[in-house]
Amino acid sequence: MAVLLTLLGIVIVLVGLWDIYHSLLHPSGTGAIGGRVQTAVWRISRRTGHRFGSAVGPGSMITVVLLWVLLQGVGWALVYLPHVPQGFTYSPGVDPADYPDVLGALYISLVTLATLGFGDVVATDPWVRLATPLEALTGFALLTAALTWFTQIYPPLSRRRSLALELKSLADVGYADGIAQEDPVTTARVLDGLAAEVAKARIDFTQHGETYYFQEEDPDLSLARQLPYALELRERAAASASPAVRTSAGRLGLALEQLGQKLREDFVRTGETPEEVFAAYAADHGREPVR
Structure with missing residues (x-):
């Protein structure tokens, strides 16, 4: 039984570390x-009409961190359990x-994981004495990883908000309606800039998938609300008489298709065309898309 508990504990610890990695x-x-935890939290929020608003994203991340702590705490507790109390003073x-x-094993595990070191329980078993510093190192790494995780999500969110504001400003001035009258060089530059920002958004959803669950x-x-206007810009630009504008429209269209594919495969799970995917994206966030 002691060997079984130890092996089970090691497996749980490794599963937690694998998920953190x-x-x-x-x-x-x-x-x-x-x-899966973040998806579950998001679905609960959606069923309540996103009543918790912008707290859902950070809340889902906190839930994941607590799960990581639980996995490490329980895993190491199972490693210590066969040695409690005879392996400690x-x-x-x-x-x-x-x-x-x-x-007792869970208390020892959590205190060691938190690197508190109260000193009321000290390992005397040689193998346990070797394990406790490893758990303390794991706890320190987990704390550092959690703080890093929270800080690294803000640049992707800032880029996404910047793109949303850019699309809104273009929609407010009716840029799509006046593309035919705009200078082709300027229009191509605007479309190329949008294509680059859309591509960055796709990369952010790949590397920082948790940011999808941050509702504005x-x-x-x-x-989610402003993105459909990019499709309108693409359609109007594709009908331009300028080859440069049509080329830029093609680049923007490709970027939008790739972003739509990413959203469909990893998040909304529905829609065949970018229009359908972006509509589902807006609905998932409780927003009415800009037309």
């Missing part, structure tokens, strides 16, 4: 466990017989 260090940016006043071995309270900053 895939969420923070792997190019895909999405762990299997963390990604306890401070005066602490009687291990007063507590179930399971709770300000509709002007919501890419």
Whole structure:
């Protein structure tokens, strides 16, 4: 039984570390466990009409971090359990017989993981003494990874908001309606800039998939609401008499198709054309798309 508990604990620890690696260090940016947790939180929010608004994204990330902590805490507790209490010495006043071995192992694990080091319980078993520093190192790495995860999402969110504001400003002045009268060089430059920003948004959804679950309270900053206008720009530019404008329209169209494919495969799971995918994206975020 001792060997079985130890092996089970090691497996749980490794599964948690594997998910952390895939969420923070792997190019895909999405762990299997963390990604499912965030999807579940998002679905609950959607069923309540996104009542919690912009808190859903950070809340889902906090939930994932707590799950990582739980996996590490439980995993290491199972490693310690066969050695509790005989593999530890306890401070005066602490009687291990007063507590179930399971709770004692979990307490030791969580204190070690948090690198608190109260000193009321000290490992004496040689193998356990070797394991506790490893868990403390894991806990420090987990804390650092969690802080890094929260800080690295803001650049993608800023780029997405910037693109949304750019599309809104073009929609407000009716840029698509006046493309035929605009200077072709200027129009091509505007379209090329949009294509580059759309491509960045696609990369951000690939590397930082958790940012999909961040809902904007300000509709002007919501890419889900503003993105359909890029399709209108593409259609009007594709009908231009200028070859340069048509080429830029093709680049923008390709970028939009690639973004739509990413959204369809990883998030909305519906739609065949970019128009359908972007409409589903807007509906998923509770927004009315700009036409």
